[in-house]
Amino acid sequence: MLRVVAVEFKRSLLMLRRYPMEMVGQLIVITLIFYGLFLGARYIAGPAAQFGERLDALVVGYVLWTLALFAIGDLSWGLMNEAREGTLEQVFLSPFGPARVYMARNVAGLLLMLGLNLSILGLIMLLTGVRLDFSWAALAPLATVLLGAYGLGFLLGALALYFKRIQAFLNLFQFVLMFLIMTPFEQLHGPVRTAGFLLPMTPGAGQLRALLARGEAFDPDLFALALVSGIVYLAIGLWVFGRAVRIVKQRGLIGGY
Amino acid sequence: MAVLVADNLHKTFRAQGKTVRAVEGVSLRVERGEVLAFLGPNGAGKTTTIKMVAGLIHPDRGRVQVAGRDPHRDPWALRQLGAVLEGNRNVYWRLTPLENLEYFGVLKGLAAAEARRRGERLLERFDLSGKRSALTQQLSRGMQQKLAIAVSLIHEPALLLLDEPTLGLDVEAAETVKALIRELAVEGQAIVLTTHHLEVAQQLSHRVAIIREGRIVAEDLTDRLLARFSGDQYEIEVAGELDAARRTRLAALGAEALDGRIVFVGDAEGLWHVLEALKPLPILRVEKDRADLTKVFLKLIREDVRA
Numbered sequence: 001m002l003r004v005v006a007v008e009f010k011r012s013l014l015m016l017r018r019y020p021m022e023m024v025g026q027l028i029v030i031t032l033i034f035y036g037l038f039l040g041a042r043y044i045a046g047p048a049a050q051f052g053e054r055l056d057a058l059v060v061g062y063v064l065w066t067l068a069l070f071a072i073g074d075l076s077w078g079l080m081n082e083a084r085e086g087t088l089e090q091v092f093l094s095p096f097g098p099a100r101v102y103m104a105r106n107v108a109g110l111l112l113m114l115g116l117n118l119s120i121l122g123l124i125m126l127l128t129g130v131r132l133d134f135s136w137a138a139l140a141p142l143a144t145v146l147l148g149a150y151g152l153g154f155l156l157g158a159l160a161l162y163f164k165r166i167q168a169f170l171n172l173f174q175f176v177l178m179f180l181i182m183t184p185f186e187q188l189h190g191p192v193r194t195a196g197f198l199l200p201m202t203p204g205a206g207q208l209r210a211l212l213a214r215g216e217a218f219d220p221d222l223f224a225l226a227l228v229s230g231i232v233y234l235a236i237g238l239w240v241f242g243r244a245v246r247i248v249k250q251r252g253l254i255g256g257y
Numbered sequence: 258m259a260v261l262v263a264d265n266l267h268k269t270f271r272a273q274g275k276t277v278r279a280v281e282g283v284s285l286r287v288e289r290g291e292v293l294a295f296l297g298p299n300g301a302g303k304t305t306t307i308k309m310v311a312g313l314i315h316p317d318r319g320r321v322q323v324a325g326r327d328p329h330r331d332p333w334a335l336r337q338l339g340a341v342l343e344g345n346r347n348v349y350w351r352l353t354p355l356e357n358l359e360y361f362g363v364l365k366g367l368a369a370a371e372a373r374r375r376g377e378r379l380l381e382r383f384d385l386s387g388k389r390s391a392l393t394q395q396l397s398r399g400m401q402q403k404l405a406i407a408v409s410l411i412h413e414p415a416l417l418l419l420d421e422p423t424l425g426l427d428v429e430a431a432e433t434v435k436a437l438i439r440e441l442a443v444e445g446q447a448i449v450l451t452t453h454h455l456e457v458a459q460q461l462s463h464r465v466a467i468i469r470e471g472r473i474v475a476e477d478l479t480d481r482l483l484a485r486f487s488g489d490q491y492e493i494e495v496a497g498e499l500d501a502a503r504r505t506r507l508a509a510l511g512a513e514a515l516d517g518r519i520v521f522v523g524d525a526e527g528l529w530h531v532l533e534a535l536k537p538l539p540i541l542r543v544e545k546d547r548a549d550l551t552k553v554f555l556k557l558i559r560e561d562v563r564a
Contacts, residue, residue: 007363011352018351018392086345089313090408094364095335101364252270252279252305252314255345 001104004096008108016112030120033062038128055130057212060138063117064145064208067110068177068201071149073170074109075102076160083164089255098245099238102157106150137218138211144223145181145204147230152177152200154237158244162253181205186222197225200233258325260337260415260447261287261310266319268305279305280316281471287416287464290445292438294462294479296455296550298558302471303451304343307418310449311340324415336366339409343421343451347405350394354385354404357393358411365412372411379407383437399430406437417441417448423457435461459483459550467557474557479550486548486556491528493519494542495535506534 016023037058079102082088092098125131156173160166185196186206197203203226210216248254268280280302287293297303308314310321312328312335321327326334341347348357355376362372380386383403388396393404402422409417419438423431431454438461442448452458458465459479466476475482499507499514507514512521512531521531532540 003363003369007360007369011349011356011360014356015349015351085350086342086347087349089311089342089345090340090347090361091364092313093311093335093338093340095332095366096364097332246315249313249315252268252308254313255308255342 004104008105068149075153075157079160141204141207144226144230148201148233151233151237154241259286262322266316287447292448294458294465295451297468301468337415339414340418341405355389362411455550486553490546496539
């Protein structure tokens with residue numbers, strides 16, 4: 001399976017290189033945003049701003065927002081493009097099966113995005129001389145948020161596989177993501193807090209806020225909840241995607257667009 | 258053991274309140290080194306059958322075995338199957354031929370180094386080495402099709418499915434693809450070929466199966482099927498004029514002289530009597546009427562429609 005992740009990473013890298021303007025544009029945007037954040041332009045962090053006013057919190061929030069958006073949408077965009085271009089069926093002919101191939105593609109894409117973001121961040125830190133005081137504990141809830149995001153990614157991927165054109169729905173989903181990441185359910189009480197924490201990504205995002213914005217200590221119980229939430233949503237996403245694969249095979253819908 | 262056994266496949270699609278019986282009771286067998294031409298008019302159920310064989314469409318009933326394994330139950334059965342599907346690019350246009358070969362090789366279960374090694378060999382064999390670093394989108398249609406076939410062979414599958422492999426190719430590229438298919442069959446590759454180019458099917462296939470409205474209406478060895486539809490008619494061409502006496506004698510034997518040609522319908526013994534009657538006129542040509550696949554195909558399809 002590692003081979004598939006490696007070859008997917010290589011494919012993603014090569015594809016990125018083959019769209020030079022898109023890559024340059026992406027690099028410029030990431031550089032400008034990080035540079036802006038370093039210069040104190042907090043508003044450009046967008047939805048990430050609610051993770052705290054400190055620079056490290058803004059940077060972590062921004063990276064999380066970018067990766068979560070990528071994790072949720074990349075699979076669906078990829079499926080729609082492949083159905084249109086006529087390579088989807090060849091991917092389905094892999095003995096690894098579509099769920100594992102697309103999981104490998106997700107991991108490869110995440111590594112690439114993370115690599116791109118961290119390289120630029122490192123370069124800016126080097127150029128500006130600013131040092132960030134990262135709370136490494138923040139990486140754990142960040143990972144659980146991404147698990148949940150990939151769960152949602154597979155759910156949307158199932159829709160893309162069946163309906164083939166869900167662009168408008170994907171654009172709308174940005175607002176759902178904003179609601180899930182920005183609503184401070186951890187500060188609410190009673191059934192609303194419980195119901196909020198049952199939603200995808202919310203416990204992890206809540207813990208990130210507690211660590212970065214409010215400077216609270218790492219809460220292992222909240223982390224355990226965030227981890228379970230991430231794993232459950234990923235499992236649900238994979239299960240639904242697997243069902244969608246069976247349905248499109250039954251209805252002969254894999255190749256159509 | 259047959260490389261492909263498809264047994265009693267059925268598939269019905271339901272859409273917008275309509276029920277379409279796409280495939281009804283189709284069975285196919287392909288042995289090692291055999292090319293099966295799977296023919297039928299548009300909408301007859303060819304592609305649905307091919308996709309059921311490839312595990313891309315679940316049959317409602319029936320079973321598929323590729324090299325003894327069922328692609329619908331055992332995903333590793335796909336390791337024994339390569340496919341070039343019609344209407345698809347099949348490969349990534351933004352990657353080079355070698356990058357495509359490596360990528361799909363790994364997706365089929367090979368190590369990256371092995372996929373690259375086999376990819377280099379296939380590029381050499383398919384005369385694409387010179388284009389190994391060019392983007393696939395910059396290749397000619399013929400080269401792209403050769404690459405798609407190379408990619409489908411990267412994992413050395415037992416069964417190759419080729420859905421319209423010569424569609425949209427110019428004469429030269431089509432000839433190259435045909436030569437490749439012939440070579441692969443000689444090397445032992447089992448191939449299912451669907452095409453609307455019936456002359457291509459006739460040149461390449463060992464056996465033919467014709468499907469009409471979801472059912473197989475004929476399946477036989479190509480030569481036997483052609484012989485079955487060829488009449489007992491002979492055409493003889495001679496130099497010089499036929500005099501009246503000779504015409505009368507030919508008529509008595511059941512032969513008819515038409516525009517310098519003599520047409521005789523009968524057995525081989527009768528033919529010798531006709532040739533005796535033509536003596537000593539120089540014979541330029543004697544030819545038995547032989548059906549071609551187009552004639553057989555049209556006859557079967559029309560007969561079926563009438564039935």
